[in-house]
Amino acid sequence: MTTSSSERGVSLGMPELPAPAYPDDVRARLETDAREIIARYPDSRSALLPLLHLVQAEEGHVTRTGMRFCAEMLGLTTAEVTAVATFYTMYRRRPSGDYQVGVCTNTLCAVMGGDAIFEELQEHLGVGNGETTDDGKVTLEHIECNAACDFAPVVMVNWEFFDNQTPSSARRLVDDLRAGRPVTPTRGAPLCTFKETARVLAGFPDERDGAVESGGSAGPASLVGLKLAKGEGASARVVHPRGEAARTEAPHDPSPTEHLSSHDAPQDTSASDPSHPSPPTTPDGGASPRPADTAGPAAEEGE
Amino acid sequence: MTLAPELKDMSPEKLLAPVLSAFWDEDRSWTLDVYRRHDGYEGLRKALAMSPDDLIAYVKDSGLRGRGGAGFPTGMKWQFIPQGDGKPHYLVVNADESEPGTCKDIPLLFANPHSLIEGMIIACYAIRSSHAFIYLRGEVVPVLRRLHSAVREAYEAGFLGENILGSGLDLDITVHAGAGAYICGEETALLDSLEGRRGQPRLRPPFPAVAGLYACPTVVNNVESIASVPAIMQRGKEWFRSMGSEKSPGFTLYSLSGHVASPGQYEAPLGITLRQLLDMSGGMRPGHRLKFWTPGGSSTPMFTDEHLDVPLDYEGVGAAGSMLGTKALQCFDETTCVVRAVTRWTEFYAHESCGKCTPCREGTYWLVQLLRDIEAGKGQMSDLDKLNDIADNINGKSFCALGDGAASPIFSSLKYFRDEYEQHITGRGCPFDPAKSTAWADRTEVNA
Numbered sequence: 001m002t003t004s005s006s007e008r009g010v011s012l013g014m015p016e017l018p019a020p021a022y023p024d025d026v027r028a029r030l031e032t033d034a035r036e037i038i039a040r041y042p043d044s045r046s047a048l049l050p051l052l053h054l055v056q057a058e059e060g061h062v063t064r065t066g067m068r069f070c071a072e073m074l075g076l077t078t079a080e081v082t083a084v085a086t087f088y089t090m091y092r093r094r095p096s097g098d099y100q101v102g103v104c105t106n107t108l109c110a111v112m113g114g115d116a117i118f119e120e121l122q123e124h125l126g127v128g129n130g131e132t133t134d135d136g137k138v139t140l141e142h143i144e145c146n147a148a149c150d151f152a153p154v155v156m157v158n159w160e161f162f163d164n165q166t167p168s169s170a171r172r173l174v175d176d177l178r179a180g181r182p183v184t185p186t187r188g189a190p191l192c193t194f195k196e197t198a199r200v201l202a203g204f205p206d207e208r209d210g211a212v213e214s215g216g217s218a219g220p221a222s223l224v225g226l227k228l229a230k231g232e233g234a235s236a237r238v239v240h241p242r243g244e245a246a247r248t249e250a251p252h253d254p255s256p257t258e259h260l261s262s263h264d265a266p267q268d269t270s271a272s273d274p275s276h277p278s279p280p281t282t283p284d285g286g287a288s289p290r291p292a293d294t295a296g297p298a299a300e301e302g303e
Numbered sequence: 304m305t306l307a308p309e310l311k312d313m314s315p316e317k318l319l320a321p322v323l324s325a326f327w328d329e330d331r332s333w334t335l336d337v338y339r340r341h342d343g344y345e346g347l348r349k350a351l352a353m354s355p356d357d358l359i360a361y362v363k364d365s366g367l368r369g370r371g372g373a374g375f376p377t378g379m380k381w382q383f384i385p386q387g388d389g390k391p392h393y394l395v396v397n398a399d400e401s402e403p404g405t406c407k408d409i410p411l412l413f414a415n416p417h418s419l420i421e422g423m424i425i426a427c428y429a430i431r432s433s434h435a436f437i438y439l440r441g442e443v444v445p446v447l448r449r450l451h452s453a454v455r456e457a458y459e460a461g462f463l464g465e466n467i468l469g470s471g472l473d474l475d476i477t478v479h480a481g482a483g484a485y486i487c488g489e490e491t492a493l494l495d496s497l498e499g500r501r502g503q504p505r506l507r508p509p510f511p512a513v514a515g516l517y518a519c520p521t522v523v524n525n526v527e528s529i530a531s532v533p534a535i536m537q538r539g540k541e542w543f544r545s546m547g548s549e550k551s552p553g554f555t556l557y558s559l560s561g562h563v564a565s566p567g568q569y570e571a572p573l574g575i576t577l578r579q580l581l582d583m584s585g586g587m588r589p590g591h592r593l594k595f596w597t598p599g600g601s602s603t604p605m606f607t608d609e610h611l612d613v614p615l616d617y618e619g620v621g622a623a624g625s626m627l628g629t630k631a632l633q634c635f636d637e638t639t640c641v642v643r644a645v646t647r648w649t650e651f652y653a654h655e656s657c658g659k660c661t662p663c664r665e666g667t668y669w670l671v672q673l674l675r676d677i678e679a680g681k682g683q684m685s686d687l688d689k690l691n692d693i694a695d696n697i698n699g700k701s702f703c704a705l706g707d708g709a710a711s712p713i714f715s716s717l718k719y720f721r722d723e724y725e726q727h728i729t730g731r732g733c734p735f736d737p738a739k740s741t742a743w744a745d746r747t748e749v750n751a
Contacts, residue, residue, distance in 0.1 A: 040477045041477065042391070042434065042517060043498065043499075043517055045498060045499035045500075046479075046497055046498055046499050047499065048499030048500075049479070049480070049481065049482050049496065049499060050479070050480065052482065053441075053480065053482065074499070083501060084499065084500060084501055087484065087501040087502065087657075088481070088482035088483045088484050088502075089482070089483035089484065090441050090442065090481075090482040090483035091482055091483075105647070106403050106647065106648075106651055107403060107601065107633075107644045107647040107648050107651075108403065108404055108560055108561055108633050108635075110647055111561075111635065111639050111643070111644065111737070111740045111741075112561070112562075112740070112741060112742045113740075113741035113742050113743065115737065116737070116738070116741060143442070144401070144403070144485065144651055144654070144655070145401060145402070145403040145404065145405070145651075146442055146443070147400045147401065147405060147406045147408070147409040147440070147443065148406050148409065149403075149404050149405070149406045149558065149560035149561070149566070149631065149633060150406055150558060150559065150560045150566040150567045150568065151406075151566075152560060152561070152566070152742065153741075153742060156442065158444070159441070159442050159443065159444040160444060160445060161445065164742070166742075166743055185445070187413065187445055188444065188445035189444075189445065189448065197444055200444055200447060200448065200451075201441050201444065201447065201480045201482075202480075203451075203478065203479075203480065205448070205451040205452070205455070206448050206451075211448055212333075212448050212449060212451075212452045213331070214445075215413075215445055216330075217327055217328065217329060217330065217331065217332035217333060217413075217414050218327040218328070218332065218410060218413065218414040219410065220567075221565075221566050221567035221568070222324070222327060222410040222413075222414060222567060222568050223324075223327055223328050223567070223568075224565045224566075224567035224568070224569070224584065225319055225321065225324065225557075225567060225568050225569030225570055225571070225584075226319075226321045226324050226325070226327055226328055226568075226570070227328070228315035228316075228319060228569075228583055228584065229315055229316055229319035229320070229321045229570075230316070230321075231314075231315075231316050
C-alpha cells in the first residue's frame, strides 16, 4: 500500500531510499510536542494517530519524513507507521489545499442535494474528487456521513460544519475561501487553515479567543424537540413547512453560512412567548452567530 | 407496548422528555457553570457515597441499556470487569459516531459535554479505573474543542485528577481524536485504533471486559449511555424506570432527518412511535408521503409506512424485523429511489470495510458492481437473487457487524421494494428524478 517505486520514477528493484529527516530546529520543536502527546497514554504506540495529525499540521499532509519522525519517536518501523497512515482517510498523502471542502454524499445528504452540490462544485472549481484548485486554496472531496443528518445537506470545510447547504451557497462558500474573505461555519469556530486544524486534532487545544464559544450552544435542529417539549416551539399546526418558510424571507443574496430550510427560518418562539425573547443579534440557541465582519443579512432568526 | 394507544393524542409536552437536552437552549450550555446550575455533578456525589459494587447494581437495576446500537445492559458490562485482578482497568467512550443517519452524540457533546464527563467519573469509580479515554471521530473539530475545554474545566474544579471530592478516586481522562474510519465505531476495532494500529476488529472471545485496551479489562460504552448515568443517579432509578417499558426503560435521543418538516433531535421515553414524532413536528414535507425509513441508521433493516406505529424501543423494533440501533430515523419520501439509496449505502460499506474478513471485503465490492448496473438500467432479473445470495454470504460470516450492516439494506429493500428493482431492469434505467428529492425541490426561488 506504500507509494510504489515506479510511481516515483525509480526503476523496479531499487528500494526507496530512507526519507530525509526534518531540519534540526523543526525536529526539536516537534519533539517537544510529541513528548507531550506520548505522555497522555499508558503505552506510547497509542500516540501514533495524534502524532500523524501533528506531522500533518507541520506540512499539510503526511510525508515520508513525517512518518519517519513518528517511527523514531515511538520505536516503530516506517512500515508499521505507513500501514497505519494509509488506513485512515483523514491523513492526506499528497500536498493539498489550505481548505478541504468535503461534501457529504452518503445516502441521506446525497438525496437531499449533496450530489447536486458536489457536481456543482466540481464544475465550478474545475477539479475532480480529491483534487486541488490551481491557486492551492481548495481541495474538493466527497465525504461520508458526518453525523449532522438533521442539517442535511452538509458541507464540511476543514472539519467545521456548514449546514443546510445548496449548490449556490456552496459555490459562494468556495468563492469566498479562494478570495480570502472571512467565512464563518454554521456551527464551529471561524475557519483556520488545514494545518492549524490538524494541530487541534493532535490534541492541542485551540487557543484563539472565542474559538470554543463560536457556534453557540446548539444548532437549530438540535433544539426542535426541546422547544416542542417546552411548549415553545411551533407545533404541527403552526410550523412553517420547508419551502414556505424560505419564501417568507426577503429576497437577498444569502451567505454560505445561512440556513436555507424551514427549521432555522424565523421561528414562532420569541413572538409567541414573550417570557423567552430571543434578541435579534443572538439567535435563540445561539445558532449561526453572525459576527460584524461577516457579510450577509444581519439576522435570520428572532425577528 | 410502552405507550398505550390512548397516548397518541397527547401533546409534545407529555410525549417528549428532555433530560440530556434539557438546557441546550441556554447560553453557554457546554460550560461547567451552566451544567452545575442544572444539578451537574450532583449524581456523582451520590455515586461516590455508595460502594462501587452497589453502584454497579444500582445502574443494573435502572435497566439502562446501551445507546450505541446493540442495547446491551450498561450495568452488566461494568459488572463483567474482574475485580482484584491486579491489572489496570480502562473505560473507553465510543464517540466515533459514524453510522449513516446517526447524529445524536455529536450535538450532545457539542451542547452538553459535562454530562459525559460526569458519567465517566461515575463509571470509573464503579469499575475501579483510573484512566479513561474518549475516542472522538476526528471529523468534528468543533466538538473536539468543547471536549478539550470541558475536560480542562473538570480538572480545575477537582472533578478530575487525584482524590476526586475526597473519595480517594484518582482519574485522568484523555481525549483522543480518530482519523477517519467508520470501522472504528466497532468496539474492538476502536481499541486497536486507540492502541495506534489499523482499526480492525478482533476475534472474540476474549471480550474487552477481559482483554481490552492493552489486553487489560476494559469497558467500551457509547457516549449517550454514559451521559445518561448522572441523571439516573441524581433522580433515581425509579424515575428512570417510570419512562419506557419494563425491558426498555428510560429516555433517549431520537434523531429525525430527511424529508420531514422539522428534522432534529427529539428526546423522549423509549417506545415513542415515528407517527407520534411526525405528528408533533409537522409531518413529512408538505405534499409528500413517507416511503421508507431506518429506525436506527443504515445498518438496521429499513421500514415503510406500514411501520409508523412500531414502538421505538429494543423489543418493539426487533419484533418488527429490524433493530433500534442508534435511533437515527432517516425518512425518505416518494420522490426517493430506493435503489439509489441502497446503492449509495452499499458503496459506503464497501469503502469502509476494513478488509480483514473475506466475505465482507469481497462481498461488498460485488454488491456495489451489481447495484450500479441495476441503477443504470444494465441489470438482469437474475441479479436480484444474486444480490440476496451475496448479502446472505456476508451476513453473520465476518468478525464484526459491519458485514451484517451491509446486508441489512439489501435484504430489507428487496423485501419491500423488489418491484422497484425490477422496474429499473425492465425499464432500462431509473424512473426517478433526483432533482425532486432535494431539500430545495419544492421552493419557488431558484437556488441552483
